Amino acid sequence: MKKLIQYLAIAAFFTVPATAKAQFETARDSVVQLYGVVMTADSLVGIPAVSVTIKGQNRGTLTNDQGVFSIVVLKGDEIEFSHVSYKPKLITIPKSLEGNQHSVIQLMVADTVYLPATIIKPRPTxxxxxxxxxxxxxxxxxxxxxxxxxxxxxxxxxxxxxxxxxxxxxxxxxxxxxxxxxxxxxxxxxxxxxxxxxxxxxxxxxxxxxxxx
Incomplete structure (x- = not known):
């Protein structure tokens, strides 16, 4: 009986590190380096200052002058692209993605903004x-x-x-x-x-x- 208890203690000693290592490997495998470029859909020109955010989180980045961006996300996250002059876009990082890198070329369509009417009057006397x-x-x-x-x-x-x-x-x-x-x-x-x-x-x-x- 005493030897059985010793065997169980040894097995538990070697099992706990293996479980922790598996959890660490799973968490590390879910991290993805997302990078790409955001361009106009009609002329394929890079759009600067596009907000690239993770939906539901207060974390994101902006595209540079050429429309290029890079951000760390998790598999299954929803990424939202928004700009004041373009219609927003939403993509999802596949959970079944192989590897830890993912690149996208996101096209955005210009959005029409209607301003209120302006009435021009002559200067008063x-x-x-x-x-x-x-x-x-x-x-x-x-x-x-x-x-x-x-x-x-x-x-x-x-x-x-x-x-x-x-x-x-x-x-x-x-x-x-x-x-x-x-x-x-x-x-x-x-x-x-x-x-x-x-x-x-x-x-x-x-x-x-x-x-x-």
Missing amino acids: PEQFARDFVGTKVPDDDIEIARQNTSEAKRRVLLRTVPGDGREATSIQFRNVANRAVYQGQVPPMNIFNPAAWADFIQSWKRGDFKNK
């Missing part, structure tokens, strides 16, 4: 230019928007419509508690004879703070 220049509405910049938001009228509207935040509500509550503590056991003073209170009342009445909303 000085009178028309002056009229349009004066009548053009210029949008407010950040400084003017800030000035409008901080004006007295805008702040008055915000004071009446925007509710107080937590800090303001807490401050009012603490002030009320302090006033009740100060006048505990006695009648709080009336502001009917306070000139400052009457001035605030008159200003509020002129602003229309007491109008029905």
Whole structure:
């Protein structure tokens, strides 16, 4: 039994490197050096700056001034050729490819691009230019928007419509508690004879703070 275990250990020792070597050979065999030239289909002229990318991956290259390119791919990869002036092309590297090199001559057909219509008008007269220049509405910049938001009228509207935040509500509550503590056991003073209170009342009445909303 002890000898059997020793034989199995020796067999496993020699089997693991063989398996790893086979996997390495398989991975190395799937790598392909793809090279070739991209030309126009009508005149067979090399097309520069053609994007040669592997579909589904962020990897690719560009053709040189003569349309020649070279890139490392894997068997079964889809290679896409694209250019702004030509229709895109898509080829597939055969999985049954023998060897690790593959060359292609890719022809591309010019693509028609339709631009939007351009309307040419005569130059306006000085009178028309002056009229349009004066009548053009210029949008407010950040400084003017800030000035409008901080004006007295805008702040008055915000004071009446925007509710107080937590800090303001807490401050009012603490002030009320302090006033009740100060006048505990006695009648709080009336502001009917306070000139400052009457001035605030008159200003509020002129602003229309007491109008029905």
